[in-house]
Amino acid sequence: MKTVNLLIRFVFSIAGIVLISGLPELVKGLLAGELQLKGYAASIQSVLSNIWPVQDFAVFNIRTQRDILLFPTIAEYISYSLQILFLAFAAAVFFAMLFTVATMLLLEPARERIKSVLYILESVPDLLVIMLAQLGVILIYQQTDVLISKIAVVGGDRIYWLPILCLMLLPAIQLYRLSMLTFQEEERQMYVELARALGFSKAFIVLVHMFRNAVISVFFQSKKTLWFMLSNLFVLELMFNMPGIMLFMKDNISPEVFLVAVFSFFVPMFLVYSLGEWFFLRHYRGKEVG
Structure with missing residues (x-):
């Protein structure tokens, strides 16, 4: 039954992405005061037919003013963005859980003060975090002549740790606060009282x-965190001039590129959470202290 539900969710998600790829035509008709369903359907059909076979599909690049093959060019951009996204996500989860466990060992007044600080830190704009990180690198270089990280990608270079730090910081704080609430809820359960006794x-x-009970709830809460990080990825790539999928879409905007880009993020995220759901529900559900 679980497998069937996953397949149904996957099929409906894929269908939704395909339907969204044709929205520009539908919106164009609505702006003209018409509901152009035939044009919308024709647009979707055109998108699907254009990208097959994918190895022969070319898009017009705004920056170079010429056509380029979508594959394998886009694969490099997708790979870089996915590396940054999932490394930052893994770091956010790791530090959130590490600090949550450490905080749970403190007294209640100390926990409440930490939670108050977290509420304030969550309101910091992601753009400000990126600018402060870049400014910090510049100041360190001015004082020590040591360049701890590049603040922008030039040519075919790649930078990792600074973009990952900027992308994971606010989500880690958000997940830290949510994890604290989850652990405190677990602390009030009867099995904890029994363990103390x-x-x-x-x-x-x-x-x-x-931990083994709260981690299930934290895992499902982290879905929102990952989508939040994905929404910040465009700003990050823009500020660091990173050759990622968001900037590729900016220079090669088309329904076909949008469809491929969304698929490239949806499929790995769906697999990660489907496998995680299967693992946690299979190995941890019902394993409370008795």
Whole structure:
């Protein structure tokens, strides 16, 4: 049943992406005061037929003013963006969980002060984080003559750790706060009281019993965090001049490029969460202290 549900969700998601690829034609008709459903359907059909076979499809590049083959050119941009996105996501989850566990070992007043600070930090704009990071690199270079990271991509170079840091910082704070709420909810459960009565230490209860139950909820909450990071990826690529998929779409805007780009992000994200859902529900559900 689970497999069938996953397949249904996948098929409907794919269908939704395909339908969205034809929206420009529908919006154009609405702006003209007409509901051009035939034109919308023809646009979708055109997009699907144009990108097949994918190895022969070419798009007009605004920057170079010439046609370029979509594949394998786009694969390099997709790969770079996915590396930055998932490395930043993994770092955000790791640090959020690490700080959550450490915070849960503190007294309640200290936790509440930390949560208040997190609410403030969450309101910091992502653009400000990127600018401060770049300014920090410049100031360090001026003071020490040591360039700890490039602040923009030039030519065929790649930069990783600074963009990853900028992309993961706010999501890590957001996930940290959500994880704190989840762990505190778990702390009020009966199995925690029973573990205390049996003489288990606070660290043991947090690390073993609470963690394996709270991590399931945190995993599903992280979906919103990953989508939040994806929305910030365009700003990041623009500020660092990164040759990622967002800038590729900017220079090669077309329904076909949009369709391929969305597929390239949706499929790995769907697989990650489908496998994660299967793993957590299979290995952790119902394993509370009894």
